[in-house]
Amino acid sequence: MSGAKSSTARGRLRTPRRDGARRTAIVRRATEIFKSKGFAHTTIEDIAEAVGVTREAIYYYFRDKAEILIEIIKPESDYLVWGLERILSLDVCSRKKLVMAVESHMMRFNPNYLEMAIAVRELNGTTRDPRIASLRLTWRRYTTLWIRLIEEGQSQGTLDRGLEPRLVAFAILGMLNSASSWFDPSRGSIAQLTDTFVRLVATGVLAEGVPARSDVYAGLRPPHAPDDSETEPARDEADADDVPDEDDLPDDAEQAERLPIAKA
DSSP states (O other), X not given: OHHHHHHHHHHHHSOOOOOSHHHHHHHHHHHHHHHHHOSTTOOXXXXXXXXXXXXXXXXXXXXXXXXXXXXXXXXXXXXXXXHHHHHHHXXXXXXXXXXXXXXXXXXXXXXXXXXXXXXXXXXXXXXOOHHHHHHHHHHHHHHHHHHHHHHHHHHHTSSOTTSOHHHHHHHHHHHHHHHHXXXXXXXXXXXXXXXXXXXXXXXXXXXXXXXXXXXXXXXXSOTTOOOGGGOOHHHHHHHHHHSOOGGGSOOHHHHHHSOTTXXX
């Protein structure tokens, strides 16, 4: 018995292999299990059984299941940051950059739907492994790039200056990543989903030819609501209380633990 334990310990200390079809199979099976059971409820034994090998064979390629998770998530995380940095560097209007950013994000769901779904869920989870925490910083960087994109559009006058950039970025990312919890790629088209999200972000849901936006807002106002000209100062102060202060918004440290990019 002690000999078996010693052998297992030596296996864990061995430098894992970085190539091979078996390693690829382990990552693929682990991806499927993480999606169905969640990272916290998946064991090395679960992965080994799905691959058809012993648990010791898994340790030949990976030190632990967190290392497998990182191999699943890191390529998606790095690509998102790289893609958005490239888009921001282009000499095109911010409105076009916004459309390209949505398309770039959604491209990672095809053919990497499982990987993106896991990234969205696990990076928004409570895993405290420092290696996972470092990936959260990557997604924090990605969120910051989105905020920068919104601010750029506002400064150019192509995006509404009356909106708070952080809230806009969080809302868009929340919508895009919500697909990881309800979209089934076997029953729908990623291309159609992407087109829908692009149109929502770029033009909203109002049909062409509708009244101006200010008229639409006025139409949504309750019948008893006074016009702006009738609004008393006391009413303005009351409304101001309903608007969150900058201090009420989650700071960057808190945001790294509860990513707006993960879910709406």
